[in-house]
Each structure stands twice: as structure tokens, then as C-alpha cells.
Amino acid sequence: MANVLATTAVVAKESLAVLKNMLSFSANVNRDWEDEFTENKSRGYAPGQTINIKRPPRYQYRAGRVAVPQGTVQNTVPLTLQQGGCDLQFTSGERTLSLDKLSDKLQAAMAEVTNEIDRQGLALAHYSTFNTLNPTGAMPNTQDLSIGAMTDLNARLDEMGAPRVPGSRTLISAPRLNGNLVRGMAGLFNPNGTIAKQNNNGMQVPSFGLNVGMDQNVDSHTNGTQVVTGTAVNGANQTGSAITVAALGGTITRGTVITLPGVFAVNPKTRNSTGVLAQFVVTADLAAGAVSIPVSPALVTNGAFQNVTASPTNGQNFLIVGAASTTYQTNIAYHKDAFTLAMVPMATPQAGSGATAHQETSDGFTVKVTEFYDGTNDVSIMRLDVLFGWAATYPELSAKYYTT
Incomplete structure (x- = not known):
């Protein structure tokens, strides 16, 4: 099979695929607000720009025949965009690498980008989520306690009106909680494939209506x-x-x-x-x-x-x-609408600027790749850029689970 040359278009597609595959917390939040941004896609967004996300209005039930007109109050949640990324440098010889040989470099570069996006999202969850369970911080290290942790989190989300749509609820746990849940759930009756997957990769699998993920970026809080x-x-x-x-x-x-x-x-x-x-x-x-x-x-x-x-x-x-004066890890269970990640298109260099660029968008994620030549040092520089922002759109649909 012939080598595929690593043009900016090809690198953008590969980088976006890596980004989507590596995200943990961010992969299970709301990204439907892309529709709000279509008006500006042609020229791109700028860092520091604020987008106001509208929350639906609420009304009260009227009993009886006589109408009681109610005014409409529609609150908004601000989301501020920020730019970030990772930059690669190649000598003239290295730049001739095929995409296959460049793949490891892209994996390492995009790992830094995805790590920061997830880190910021989990920090937002820490500071905006008010529902909090397990104040002692004790690990659920038995089967009963592990089941209790999952069902208690679901119960709190139910109390706060979180929809029970299959696949819409997620638990992101720190490594130690993940390990305790795997151990605690090991004896449950599950399909052989589910048990095999859990045993093979050491990761808790979706259980009790919760998608489950592990993330080292789960934030810590100290009272x-x-x-x-x-x-x-x-x-x-x-x-x-x-x-x-x-x-x-x-x-x-x-x-x-x-x-x-x-x-x-x-x-x-x-x-x-x-x-x-x-x-x-x-x-x-x-x-x-x-x-x-x-x-x-x-x-x-x-x-x-x-x-x-x-x-x-x-x-x-x-x-x-x-x-x-006690420190807790803020493991987080949430409905996808609790938090919004917006990743929007950016402005690209104008023709004749000496740079080539390509922007790739899929499922609400966008990556821009720009390449230009540094003649003084005889190197090519490739920028991998993202423009994103976080907002806690419905923090009531989330719950922290403290562990020490």
C-alpha cells in the first residue's frame, strides 16, 4: 500500500480522530450547542469571545378556568472561548515522513491537548457541582458499598430531575475509586463478555445506568x-x-x-x-x-x-x-446536559500568507492544523490548534462523590 503524505488536511483528520478517542469526561457532555455557532463558521471565532447559552424558560401550573398569563424569563450561561494546542517542528528530512510514521508524534501531541480539555472540564465540575455524596470520603470497598455508591448517585440525579435516557448519565472516577468499584463489582452476575472486558482492562464497565470512565484529572478539594x-x-x-x-x-x-x-x-x-x-x-x-x-x-x-x-x-x-482541613477527590456523576463543551472553528490564514491550513470538524469537535516554513532555521512548523470553552449549563444535574 502506498504511503499517505502528511498534508495539513490529512493531519487534521488524524488529529481529530485521536482527540475524539482520547477524551474521557469531555466525551460524555453536551456538544449540541454547535447549532448556535453556525452564523459565524465562515469567518471563525476568536479567543476570548463569549457565547451566551440560553436555558429554557420555566412556568408554573395554573389550576382552574381563569387564565393567569406568566412572563417569560430566559436565563443565559456565558461560555468564554480560549485557544490552545500543541506545536511540532520538523527538519526537511523529517517532513517527508508518511502519515504512518507521523502517527506516534500526533498521538503524543494530541494527548497533551485532550488532557488539558478534560482537566479544565473536571475543574469546572468541582467548583460548580453542589450535590455531594459520601462526606466521610470512605472508599466503597465491598460489593454492597460499590452498588450503594452507584445507586445513591443515580437517586440524587433522579431527585434533581435528570432524565433517564439510556447512555445519558456518566460517572467519571479517579483511579483509586475505579479500582475499588472493579473489585466491588467483581462478583456480580454479568454477561461473560462484560466480565472479560472488565478483567482484561481493569476498568469498571457501564453499570446501573451509568457510563463509567476513569480520569487521572479528577479534581481534588481541600476544606x-x-x-x-x-x-x-x-x-x-x-x-x-x-x-x-x-x-x-x-x-x-x-x-x-x-x-x-x-x-x-x-x-x-x-x-x-x-x-x-x-x-x-x-x-x-x-x-x-x-x-x-x-x-x-x-x-x-x-x-x-x-x-x-x-x-x-x-x-x-x-x-x-x-x-x-481534609482533602477529597471530587469524582463526578452527571447527566450530559450538566456541562457543555463548545469547540468551534477558527479563522484560517489568508491565501498568500505562506502558510497552509486545514480545519476538520466532526461530532462537535474541531481541530485546525497550520503549517509554515522557517527559512532561517530550515524547519517546518506544524500547529495543532483548538478553540474551546466550558460552561456549567445545568450543574443541578451532577453530583460529586467524595473519596479520600
């Missing part, structure tokens, strides 16, 4: 020095994204999860209490002595966007999930 019992809520009828409390006795770190006294989560459709205390993620680092805690989601006690049963009980303490 601050504030004791778990927190301080007292200072003021009645508080709502919104900041809660006033008595002065903190220690620090609270961004990403810490708390509960508020008397505040229960509600089902987003029925707005009935789930019977579980609502959880909130702290959105900024706080020093000892602080008297206001910024939280997400904002507390809404009524109306179409109601997410809690009531305001915090005045005079009672908030609670921190986990232990003070």
Missing part, C-alpha cells in the same frame, strides 16, 4: 479550617446568592459544600421537597471573620425557578460537608 458545625445564620428570610452569618471562626475554601438550616431541596418540576437538605457550593475563598458566604445556586423560595423549600432558619448553624 478550610472552619469547623464542620459552622456559625449561626444571621437574619431571617434570606434568599439569593449570599447568606449572612455570624463571623467565621476559620477559613472556607472555594468549592466547599455546605447545607443551611431548614433549607430542603425541591424537585424542579413538582417543587415538592425531596426530604434532603439542599446543598450549596461556596463560590469564593473566605477568611476567618467573614460574615457573608457566596453560594451557588442562589436560593429561590417561590415561583417558577424555586429550588428550595424555605429561607435558612435564623440563629441556627450552617454545616460543612466533610471534615475541616
